[in-house]
Amino acid sequence: MATLKRGMRNNEVRELQEKLKQAGFNPGAIDGHFGGATERALRAFQTSEGLLVDGIAGPQTLASLSADIEPDPPLAIASVTVERVSKMFPSTPRVNIETNLPPVLSSLVASELADKNMVLMALATIRAETAGFLPISEGKSRFNTSPGGHPFDLYDNRRDLGNQGKPDGDLFKGRGYIQLTGRDNYARIGEKIGLGNELVENPDRANEPEVAADVLAAFLKVKERRIKEAIVRGDLRAARRLVNGGSHGLERFRRAFRTGETVII
Structure with missing residues (x-):
């Protein structure tokens, strides 16, 4: 499993609980059920390690715990298709998305920004800055x-x-x-x-599309932690401000992000 969160019940959660206990963060019963005690222990561990405190055991948290849980490939990237992105860019010629989406996704993967929130952040930023999905x-x-x-x-x-x-x-x-x-x-x-x-x-x-994609990924990488914290709080205005410095294009950004949440797994 790439991500473990509250409400799940399986052997990977049991392993997570064991790792938390070994690290000195007691999750309560080692029963394979991701409940409140496990979430509180996980949040305490994330705070201690300077990780994003979201109560979710994603690849970075699991790596910090040295958990023997094999992360899956970036699922968000796998589900980002031209068809789905077109729903985020309703007025954009499909050919522009077909041409420019591949280098954007490649740069996000190379910069380890392949989780769903950062993929949506990148795409919604493009929607706000250049509705035609062109540099x-x-x-x-x-x-x-x-x-x-x-x-x-x-x-x-x-x-x-x-x-x-x-x-x-x-x-x-x-x-x-x-x-x-x-x-x-x-x-x-x-x-x-x-x-x-x-x-x-x-x-x-x-x-140039490849360069523009690398620039986008590099810029988001610098702000990654703060962007993720803003998204976890549900504050898309703050996430947008971290990139733009203001609220220019905020409604386009917000609509694209919320649409993406429903169409990208």
């Missing part, structure tokens, strides 16, 4: 360009983005599935995905 460049708007100014002039001197004046605003405008923005972010994420300084030297590469 795209940020468009000119009143938020990035002053009246009569050259495109993206309001980004040129954004020190918080690491920009160094014209033409950095235009060079390092938002791109990809997640709208990577700013010289510092292009440099930092480029290093993380193994491109070195390539994204700084050639920013348009952030719109």
Whole structure:
């Protein structure tokens, strides 16, 4: 079993209880029934180990317990089909999903973000940022360009983005599935995905599907713990804010995430 949670009753739960007791977290009766005492012991163990405290024994928790329970392949990934994702992107041409979904899923698996919540987080983020399921460049708007100014002039001197004046605003405008923005972010994420300084030297590469997928996964990986905590609390606004910094696209994000919960196993 890849995941053990309250209400389950089997030998894997018994093994989990034994491991918790050995670790010093008493689950009560070793009876193979995942009840309240087992959940409380598990939460205490997760807190002690700095894990996501959700009371669910997933692969990371089981690995920390050194449990002899063989995790299954990432079930969420296995159930993410073009047909199901199309329900999350109701107005998107199917061909866009067929083309761009495979590199996104490959990057999530490579970054160990293949659990259901992080898969939904990635897909809902794409839905909020680029409804067409294509890596795209940020468009000119009143938020990035002053009246009569050259495109993206309001980004040129954004020190918080690491920009160094014209033409950095235009060079390092938002791109990809997640709208990577700013010289510092292009440099930092480029290093993380193994491109070195390539994204700084050639920013348009952030719109290549494979690169855009790696950028998305790398960005989510940095925020993984906080994103999961927000989702466990049911706070999708907070999860969205961790990526976007605000609530732009929140309703699209929320609708896609909730739809995905029902169609992806």
